[in-house]
Amino acid sequence: MTREIAIPDIGDFKDVTVVEVPVGPGDRIAIDDPILMLESDKATLDIPAPCAGVVREVLVKVGDRVSQGTVALRIEEELADRPAPTPAAAAAGGDHVDLLVIGAGPGGYTAAFRAADLGRKVTLVDARQTLGGVCLNVGCIPSKALLHVAKLVDDAAEGAAHGVSFGAPQIDIDAVRGWKESVVGKLTGGLARLAKRRKVTTMQGMARFTGPHEVEVATPDGPRRLTFDQAIVAVGSSPIWLPFLPDDPRIFDSTGALDLKAVPQRLLVLGGGIIGLEMAQVYHALGSRITIAERMGQLIPGADADIVKPLTSRLKARYEAIHLETGVAAVAAGEALTASFENASGTWQTKFDAILVAVGRRPNGAELGAETAGVAVTGQGFIPVDAQMRTNQKHIFAIGDVVGQPMLAHKATHEAKVAAEVACGHKAAFEPRCIPSVAYTDPEIAWTGLTETQAKAEGRKVKTTPFPWAASGRALSMGRGEGLTKLVLDPDSGRVLGAAIVGVNAGELIASACHAIEMGSDAADLALTIHPHPTLSETLGFAAEVFEGTLTDL
Numbered sequence: 001m002t003r004e005i006a007i008p009d010i011g012d013f014k015d016v017t018v019v020e021v022p023v024g025p026g027d028r029i030a031i032d033d034p035i036l037m038l039e040s041d042k043a044t045l046d047i048p049a050p051c052a053g054v055v056r057e058v059l060v061k062v063g064d065r066v067s068q069g070t071v072a073l074r075i076e077e078e079l080a081d082r083p084a085p086t087p088a089a090a091a092a093g094g095d096h097v098d099l100l101v102i103g104a105g106p107g108g109y110t111a112a113f114r115a116a117d118l119g120r121k122v123t124l125v126d127a128r129q130t131l132g133g134v135c136l137n138v139g140c141i142p143s144k145a146l147l148h149v150a151k152l153v154d155d156a157a158e159g160a161a162h163g164v165s166f167g168a169p170q171i172d173i174d175a176v177r178g179w180k181e182s183v184v185g186k187l188t189g190g191l192a193r194l195a196k197r198r199k200v201t202t203m204q205g206m207a208r209f210t211g212p213h214e215v216e217v218a219t220p221d222g223p224r225r226l227t228f229d230q231a232i233v234a235v236g237s238s239p240i241w242l243p244f245l246p247d248d249p250r251i252f253d254s255t256g257a258l259d260l261k262a263v264p265q266r267l268l269v270l271g272g273g274i275i276g277l278e279m280a281q282v283y284h285a286l287g288s289r290i291t292i293a294e295r296m297g298q299l300i301p302g303a304d305a306d307i308v309k310p311l312t313s314r315l316k317a318r319y320e321a322i323h324l325e326t327g328v329a330a331v332a333a334g335e336a337l338t339a340s341f342e343n344a345s346g347t348w349q350t351k352f353d354a355i356l357v358a359v360g361r362r363p364n365g366a367e368l369g370a371e372t373a374g375v376a377v378t379g380q381g382f383i384p385v386d387a388q389m390r391t392n393q394k395h396i397f398a399i400g401d402v403v404g405q406p407m408l409a410h411k412a413t414h415e416a417k418v419a420a421e422v423a424c425g426h427k428a429a430f431e432p433r434c435i436p437s438v439a440y441t442d443p444e445i446a447w448t449g450l451t452e453t454q455a456k457a458e459g460r461k462v463k464t465t466p467f468p469w470a471a472s473g474r475a476l477s478m479g480r481g482e483g484l485t486k487l488v489l490d491p492d493s494g495r496v497l498g499a500a501i502v503g504v505n506a507g508e509l510i511a512s513a514c515h516a517i518e519m520g521s522d523a524a525d526l527a528l529t530i531h532p533h534p535t536l537s538e539t540l541g542f543a544a545e546v547f548e549g550t551l552t553d554l
């Protein structure tokens, strides 16, 4: 990587004269080697090299006058921490790779691109034909494209309450699927172009470790052996399947649901978590009658109960049934699918046309031959890592869903940058103060940092400041006053520890709470920040004013 070397902070000296340039193009220099000598009327200063490398260009000459920030040299940086190829790797034969990234989801492609930007030669391997992993192909993006369609249908249906009525929607399922696929295609195609631009080599195939510095990739053209200096494992996660379910095309996971093969009349969604509820919303808008079965006592079990309540109320009014603290023990496949439910009040059976299984995801760490490379994997299939995203093998990193919860794309991308930077010899660590979670339901639910439930479980004293959207002019003008914005604060200092929002666009609104937490803000910082009126973002300011005692909107 070419790096520009500028004059560092040299105290009060400005416009000092260059009296010696002891290096020239082609010279190899080590960290702290002198690269310039400067002289002012008071002192002589040696400027040391901040990194090792080969001098490509010298941009100053004797007699020039320089100050802090003047670019003096361009150096092809050599990264001291990068290990030399091991004799084992070199002897093993096959193609040799500098940095191998396994898995091209948001974790893998981000790590590959960042490492390439830092000057590494990167090979990115993925079992899929297209880049983007679960997120772009069968996760975040296709689900949001379909949720957009659901929003159009729902908004049109609700227009009547505001004096504008539309006819019943005409749904062309092939065109809806086409819309979703066009969005996915744009993004995965864009990634392929970005990889090419960065000279990242991409390879399709399932990779398995065959040694500490070696993998075998099952490509469509047969097995290929690759040796590598360093590797980043970003193999993600897969949907959990329930063993008692019969093999029937009418029973599918989220990937099957996104295929949108048909719109069943009655759909049972197993699991009231984020993925199940988002897909339920899509199928409801397209015409399915929905039943949800959730083993826990509330929908979206990770979020605070008061935040989930407005969503549950809205869904109860629209869906056929929401069964909480309820399991499905068996499914019989006949003309219809008969599900056997059980909960504290008894057992019963109901017939459905299709079943979506959305009961969670499991990490893919166990299917990688990781033990052959000496990489530790937990019984569940997670790969433990340290703050630098290193596994127990110093030259192998892991990121994304495969290293732990929360299994979210934005966690994967941030871990990816840390792994790539550390692999390139930089000092970096993954130490976020908060990672936001968002359910793109209607209303949306978003939370970040400490939840009230967590604080209670940990016996931690907090002050919460709920601000009801019934007092927000913007929310009411949208007919959506059911929302709530809540801050979780340190009761003594007022420092923002967490935030949770339910309402339209909660997923967008939570970002400023994340920023507040990362910046160590307190309630006064948020309350004194002038939020534009009338917006939903004001509710964050109002929730802070509740703590400050300055709220006049309630």
Ligand SMILES: Cc1cc2nc3c(=O)[nH]c(=O)nc-3n(C[C@H](O)[C@H](O)[C@H](O)COP(=O)(O)OP(=O)(O)OC[C@H]3O[C@@H](n4cnc5c(N)ncnc54)[C@H](O)[C@@H]3O)c2cc1C
Pocket (backbone or CB within 6 Å): 102, 103, 104, 105, 106, 107, 108, 125, 126, 127, 128, 132, 133, 134, 135, 136, 138, 139, 140, 141, 143, 205, 206, 207, 208, 234, 235, 236, 237, 254, 255, 275, 364, 367, 368, 399, 400, 401, 402, 407, 408, 409, 410, 411, 412, 440
């Ligand atoms: C329906 C759905 C909706 C979602 N919505 C959101 C959302 O809105 N926001 C959000 O943040 N997250 C969402 N997620 C979660 C998000 O998709 C994941 O957290 C994210 O994709 C994880 O990224 P990753 O890089 O760890 O792995 P993945 O995206 O899972 O990518 C891993 C890749 O590795 C490949 N692979 C696996 N094993 C091997 C191997 N041995 N050799 C070669 N390749 C291999 C796989 O083919 C895959 O392409 C959603 C998930 C689903 C299923």
